[in-house]
Amino acid sequence: MSKIKFNINRKNITDEQALKHKSFDKVMAGYKAMNTPLYKTFKFWAGAGIAVTTVVVATFLFINKQEKETELAVKPPIENLDIQNIHFSVDASRDTVLTTETGSQIKIAANSFVDKNGNPVAGIVDIEYREFHDVVDIFLSGIPMAYDSAGTNYHFESAGMFEIHGFQKGKEVFISEASPVNILLASKQEGERFNIYKLDDKSGDWSFIEKDTAGRIGEDGTYGEIKKEKLLDSINDIIVELSLNKLAAEALVAQLIIEKPIQPKKLEPLSHNLKIEVDEKEFPELALYKNLLFEIDKNDKAFKSELSKIVWDEASVKKGKQQGTYLLTFRKGKDEYTFLTRPVVPEKDFPNAKELYESMFDEYEKTLSKRKADEEKKKKELEAEYAKLMADRNAQIAAIAQRMATESAQRSAANTTTDIIYRSFMVSSFGIWNSDCPQNMPKGLMVSAKFTDKKNNELIFNTLYLIEKGKNAAYSLTNYDYSRFQFNPESENLLLGVTKDNKIAIFKPEDFAALGKIDLSINFKMQVIDKPFKNIEEVKSFVDI
């Protein structure tokens, strides 16, 4: 907070000044830059230009720097426990379909590869490929799973990720713009809530590519997109419809709002006061009082009697924060003064003003009652409408569930295809791709956390994830101050981390259950595994999620 600068009464900017900066072209230029792949940017080519014109030593440093940046984005937390690549060799001039152990398919059309200058690549191309399906894969890969959507941070729930690269004789090749590689990723997650994203392996930022499409591979080996259920659109329609109706109702009710009348006060003898005509439409609560004056508040130290000698160019009125107060602003040239005032009437006009106030107050109360009744009526109508829309939606859900069960039974009876869902990616560049759904951090109980091993030695983490059983998401706590975090006590939670001395530490769902009544301050006594795991399967078996 010490970096914040406080300005008092800074001059406001006029519309004209603000509009001088208006430039839609600039907005479009910024937008286009966000849409441009890194290799097409000036920044990239400037970097490449420097690299080719400098001496070998400089090139070596440049490569090292690149590697260092990559290391920052994807950082496997445990050496020798990273997800391994599988290797394929393909003839670049022929159509090829590669099938992985998980059942995923990589469809490469002939002439899909180009070199760094965009020239077609012929001959054998080596493909390196690996997949990430569950939270342990995510944990061990070190792939960042935070997603920034317009500045708001989310974490991905994953329907599957993969990384793919191509090389020829050790040199990187690229995918031709004209011929993207189609990857059908065998996904273990159902649902239509996923989108396709691509990782910038330098910055660790994900870019949204498109809405995910899911399908199945039939008996004849062809891929067919699963027909999108109308249900999601329907829920969205319900929300839009209700929101619009609610806004329309609010607008209707707002029309009935009247200003609460201001009780007139008598002008204090010897007080400073000002006469100014007020706009009847803007201040209806004042307009009816005859000979209305504004009395300067006693606490207003800005007022000086010599200001009365000035003939002002402009004056304006606005309501003060406290009910019954008004701020009067006077301007002449560059000088501007604002006074806190209260409306008053001269003593002779007070009886009439009081009578008028009482009549206005009665009218105000009547309108207020009508407004409340209208609000109540509208609320009931909205509730009824909501109940009807939800009943329709629930009927729709039941119908879809019934149809899915029938289809599944038919597939089992025919014993033809499995229930594997394939998520289709049109891969336009090598790197890490995913089919994910952005999620907020779990909400529930905010706890102040201390982490120790079973012997009460404090633990410090390189990485620490909160995992909810049943949700394929690993929420990174080390992105934040992990000594305070929220979790949902209703979920089956698990903490999985790597300590600063590179040991896996775990706090399992049964450990959460053993906490009993959860305090706001928790010492998580974690199990730290001293003996190194032999392979990933051993980690999965140990984590058991």
Place this chain on the structure above:
Amino acid sequence: MHYSYQKTEIMNPDANQPVHEQGKHHQSRAQLDDEVQQIKAAIANPQAFGVLYDKYYLRIFRYVFQRVEDEDVAADVTSVVFSKALFSLSKYQFRGVPFSAWLFRVAQNELNQLFRKNKVQQVVNIPLETLAQIAEDATEEGLEERVEDLKKAMKCLSEDELKLVEQRYFENRSYKEIAEVLDMEENNARVKTFRVIQKLKNLLTK
């Protein structure tokens, strides 16, 4: 003593207070439908975003300008806010949050990032009259000589607390608008603001 002033033209008191516009921007259903169509058009053709840019430019510029030191910085940040909004437009879904509130969130998030990375000087612009109002809520004492005390007290507020004071007191936003921009429940905004004022009160009476 009575003073009359000549040429007492009543100006729009909010002419230079963008925040007062907020409450006046309740839109009818037809207007909201139009806006949904404008958003869809901009998703299909980014050039069509110009309509929404024209509509919200001044409000976003003023929101940003209120929080930075000079207008050139405000202009650059505003431009980035609209570029990012256009880039993320397909992710905007009408779920009870007006498009304007979503834009303000994008602006606030962009500012948060710039402040966090120390790329831009964070500024809190305090109109003296509203400072007086805070103190009126916070203490019974007079104010002008307490400006420095209040500035010091405000330095003790967290980022989130300061945002509430800025929006509620320096920009006169309704709790509904604050809730929409800061992505919280309206009642939560009300309660938290009340607590911030209590905190200021405690700091001032120390």
